[in-house]
Amino acid sequence: MTDWARDPTLDGAGNWFRFFLGPSPDDATESRVFDRVDDVGTTIAETLAVQLPAAELFYVSADMTDLARHAADTLTDYRLHPEDLPAQIGVMVYEHPPVEGTAAARHNAVSVVTWAPGRGGLWVHTWATTSPSQQGIVRIGRTLAQAPRDEVLARARTAAARDLPEPTPENRPSESDETAEQVADHVLATFLPHLERAPVPPSFAPPHGYEWCALTPMEFTEMEGWPDGVSEDESSRDSEARIAMQRTILATWLLMGQTLVRSEQMTAPRAAQRRIERLDPVLDPTVRYIDLRRARTEPSDRPDEDFGNGTREYRHRWIVRGHWRNQYYPSRNDHRPIWIDPHFAGPEDKPLLGGERVNVLRR
Structure with a gap:
């Protein structure tokens, strides 16, 4: 690059x-x-x-x-x-x-x-x-780059003056050679503004x-x-x-x-x-x-014992989904989003809500 x-x-x-x-x-x-x-x-x-x-x-x-x-x-x-x-x-x-x-x-x-x-x-x-779908237009571009620029410009201007519709199965000629010519003329008309301001890049x-x-x-x-x-x-x-x-x-x-x-x-x-x-x-x-890093089951900034220090007594454990949390940074007087990994919350000795479901995260 x-x-x-x-x-x-x-x-x-x-x-x-x-x-x-x-x-x-x-x-x-x-x-x-x-x-x-x-x-x-x-x-x-x-x-x-x-x-x-x-x-x-x-x-x-x-x-x-x-x-x-x-x-x-x-x-x-x-x-x-x-x-x-x-x-x-x-x-x-x-x-x-x-x-x-x-x-x-x-x-x-x-x-x-x-x-x-x-x-x-x-x-x-x-x-x-x-992408594979672009390979066709890349091949056309490389062909245009090999042709004399004056000839390409003249044909492109002629094609643009004809105001050709975009080729579709409904309006394509029955002859394959005529279809190819129609597609080529439509491409040339489309690229006329590009051709007028610069030569075609050889690699396209x-x-x-x-x-x-x-x-x-x-x-x-x-x-x-x-x-x-x-x-x-x-x-x-x-x-x-x-x-x-x-x-x-x-x-x-x-x-x-x-x-x-x-x-x-x-x-x-x-x-x-x-x-x-x-x-x-x-x-x-x-x-x-x-x-x-290796996945963890508890967020580092909130250990399990913190859940027992408040006034609420939890009777279950539960899974907290991954989420963003706004963390305040005094050094810049602003908040910054930090990602909180999925983890278990609640007392370790309590049953897990939704315990019949098993989640496996492989890293």
Whole structure:
């Protein structure tokens, strides 16, 4: 990703963002972060070229990924503080995509998150592997990149002037060759604005294997979910899935600052270290592996004997579900959500409510 961000050729990040985003994306939110005079695509490419080489690397285990997604469902609106971040600049890779199965397929494959300071607060990027459904358009894009640009532009302008409908089973010609031509013309018409502002990137999808999905310029202010950001071709139906993704990232950061999470420093294998050194000797080959500690049955801040010290006498034990609790921190005169693991509550010698049910949690 660092190599791609620094690459000045047509296959580098600069040309990729010019082609797909351009100076003023249609769906970019106008705010104090970006306005209509900004060249958004160029700005994003230039900041990534500076930020990615300086990022700390994090790998989030499958168990930790699952907990973060579960905890995100009940995370209340929260004012993020800069000290909540595990690093000022970071790249975080989830072992598997944390929000699979959403209504918006675009977020299903997101498994990489990068962040760094930016105008307005914090810039958070999400990245996804290219899905099988996108392979067709990737092949078309690579074909367009090999053709003379003037010829591609001329055909795209002709196709756009015809105002062709999107190909469907109902309006496709009977001949397969004619169908292929119709599909190609529709793709060319769709990409005409992109073709007019930049050459087609030869790899079409970034060569490092992760496709950029969205940038959220996140401000350190009160928020519901996160503020709208810059994305590539996002429709209104994506909003719930996007917020679920963003809340999961936020939950991951908050959980990483708690004692139930184990952080282990790991170094890349020797062969990978040599590749990194050839790319840039300054790049750090270490990764922090983020996993869950061994499960416990009692929360550390409330032992069983506390239940006998009040005026109420409990006759049963019960299971407390995992939940967030607002913990006050005098050092910053504010509250911070902390995750309380599922645990048993009540006197140890009392029967368990719902004792006929067995819950097994394997980590």
